[in-house]
Amino acid sequence: MSNNNNNDVIILNSILDTKRQNSANNLSQDEYFEIFAFDQVLKDYDLSYDELLSNQVDGKDDGGIDGFFMFINNEALNEELDLEAIKKNPLIEVYLIQAKTSSSFGEKAIETLMATIEDIFYLDKHISDIKQFYNAQVIEKVELLRNTYLDLAIKHPQVKITYVYASKGDTQSIHIKVKNKTDNLCTRTQNFFIGSEVKFEFVGARELLESARQEKSYSLKLKFLENYISRDEDNYVVLTRLDEYYEFVTDDKGYLRKYLFESNVRDYQGNVEVNRDIKITLASKDTDIDFWWLNNGITLLASKATIAGKTITLDDVQIVNGLQTTNTIYEYMKTLQEIHDERAILVKIIVANKLEARDRIIKATNFQTPVPAASLRATEPIQRDIEDYFLHNDWFYDRRKNYYKNIGKTSNRIISIPYLAQAVTSIVHREPHTARARPTSIIKGDTNYSRVFNSSIPMEVYLFCAKSMKNIESYIRATDFSALTENNPNNLLRSGTIRILIFHLAMLFIIKLLRKVNYTQGDVRSLLQIEFDENQQGLLCNTILEITELTNRYLQTAPTLSINTVAKRSEFTNFLVENVQI
Incomplete structure (x- = not known):
């Protein structure tokens, strides 16, 4: 390591420690480095914390991919996108990001990716053939990419795939063997998508520092x-x-x-x-x-x-x-x-x-x-009321995207409009499949919107839903489930599938807290004073084990379906409700 790079690493580590303590102290150093690297690499897309975390696929069976980001015509790609409205020659961009805290760039990371792309980019390999080798988050992204690419094939999409390897290393000291492997990776990728643009980028301590110093200027x-x-x-x-x-x-x-x-x-x-x-x-x-x-x-x-x-x-x-x-x-x-x-x-x-x-x-x-009426929701009085109420309680309702992120508020207390809508839909209305399948459509259309945002729902219930989801998220990230997987043949916990089921988990957790299945909004309100202490964490752990076992049982009845597809079905929600032990 050169003296210059050593200085860069020291300064970078100082920035990382400060930013993590101020805005993401619920994340480990490794987890925060990943999110930080994603944010810097994709800075031009101005992604929120929710968007960064939802595209983090790191964990057991990740295929060497830490971040799997997709954009179409410069906008984040999601399943609710109206592909019929897209004109000819759309641009599909894919970023596969590896973020390692090591002080160098190694060959193994690229070798792992080389093996992974043989599965995820080879369209002849059915999802049911590869889902056992990758975690649910990776499979979800692969399904979305494949479906989008095939649906748009008639419109001749342009494909741009960018591999990014981020570490604290020195990009001026990368071994020639590592560079040769990246050339082979790009060549192989182009064979899967003829006419595609493929490139590999190394991002080291110096590049991360330079990006971090480029603050948004509103003046x-x-x-x-x-x-x-x-x-x-x-x-x-x-x-x-x-x-x-x-x-x-x-x-x-x-x-x-x-x-x-x-x-x-x-x-x-x-x-x-x-x-x-x-x-x-x-x-x-x-x-x-x-x-x-x-x-x-x-x-x-x-x-x-x-x-x-x-x-x-x-x-x-x-x-x-x-x-x-x-x-x-x-x-x-x-x-x-x-x-x-x-x-x-x-x-x-x-x-x-x-x-x-x-x-x-x-x-x-x-x-x-x-x-569209839904586009103006953020300016409505109820949205300002929620923001004011959250702020009074030291929580931050991101009515204006990334406002609180940009002023350095802690990430686990920032709640976006779609995220709150998902939380209310799952906890109050007991429809986690809707929250999972239609995260943005929940607030489109007057009927859908008014179910989630209306004066009959007390402000404290909105805050309770937000807190509950964030508590569950933090618990999952902080817990090592490996010791709990001995009797779990499908390894749903180890593969991170529980993050796919987080809205279902929230609903079941509330059912167990209330000890009733058909609870009401009034019942939810009765939980407002409950603290997320050791007893509640123990109950949540048991709920995680139970939802894993129930999901295994359900998947046995539908072996060809992925967990991502199952999570969006009302039948699955009904199965959970009918079989949960209260």
């Missing part, structure tokens, strides 16, 4: 043309050049600052008619008609604005309207050899400090064009 400077319009210090209207706006919304590496759009509820729609029209206008270079004459412009929110000359400095920037325009400008201009365009775009800047006022502005600006 940005925007240059503008001529004079601005302002009635007071709370709003401004400016014209800015297209190339200046491009610089404003991109970082030092030229990537779009996606986090600026967290309050914009509309997803980028890609190659739809309105965006095609914007792109045609951009490409036309028509000198007789300026760009801003044909475009509605951009609306920004900021907590503070300061003007010096022809530059306005904005704090806590959020783009609340103009996502389609911004993305289209970005996609167009990043392809140019020289970023230079003197045409202008209209930018409206609203200075608002109060959250309620910001939410009203977000909702109003996004109602100007058709938006």
